[in-house]
Amino acid sequence: MKVTTSKSKNSESFYITQSYIDSNGRSTSKRIRKLGTLKELTETLSTDRDGVMEWAREQARLETENYKREKEAKTVLVPFHADRQLDYGCQKLYKGGYLFLQSVYYGLGLDRVCRKIRDRHKFQYDLNAILSDLIYTRILEPGSKRASYRAAMDYLEKPSYEEHDVYRALDVLASECDFIQSEAYSTSSPNGIDMGTICASPTMMWGVSSPISPISSGMKKGSAP
DSSP, X not given: OEEEEEEOSSOEEEEEEEEEEOTTSOEEEEEEEEXXXXXXXXXXXXOOHHHHHHHHHHHHHHHHHHHHHHHHTOOOOOOOOTTXXXXXXXXXXXXXXXXXXXXXXXXXXXXXHHHHHHHHHOOOSOHHHHHHHHHHHXXXXXXXXXXXXXXXXXXXXXXXXXXXXXXXXXHHHHHTHHHHHHHHHHHHTTTTOOOBEEEEETTEEEEEOSOOOTTTTOOOTTOOO
């Protein structure tokens, strides 16, 4: 919010104005409240124009704080129609619990690791999407590789790969086990992530506090998810 003025031949009016972006992406503004004319305000506040402007700016600040509070407490209503039936076979419920794990995953730079591996092996499927989904489902809904793929189908972001790509990716992940562990470990410290000793399986990487070798639980082809 800011203070704007409008001058006419015989008077000057003070307004609180709000700037915003309209539906066409253009910057515009609208008047929120008229504070009064200069003559009215100088008489009411017993001050000069500078005093009126200082008072008006304080009013704009208070209006801004009130707007922010109302926006934070605003209730969003989702309309439902009792006379309408849901479309058959159309998914209405999605799982979003994996979203809080994304910051850890990308904080470890595993997406960059996947790009490096992809450039070496020249495959077409999305290794980053496969590895991230396998990790999320291993933590949230442990199960087989097939069950992990089906669980990921209910996520807000559906898998961008096919089920058979998961089995192909596991061979690559197993062969790149040492590289993935070393990259994740080197990235964890600068980002403030205390990984301890990193252990890995073809579908999971996690930090443990026990003093075991990082390679002792390395990826092996065909091991369980």
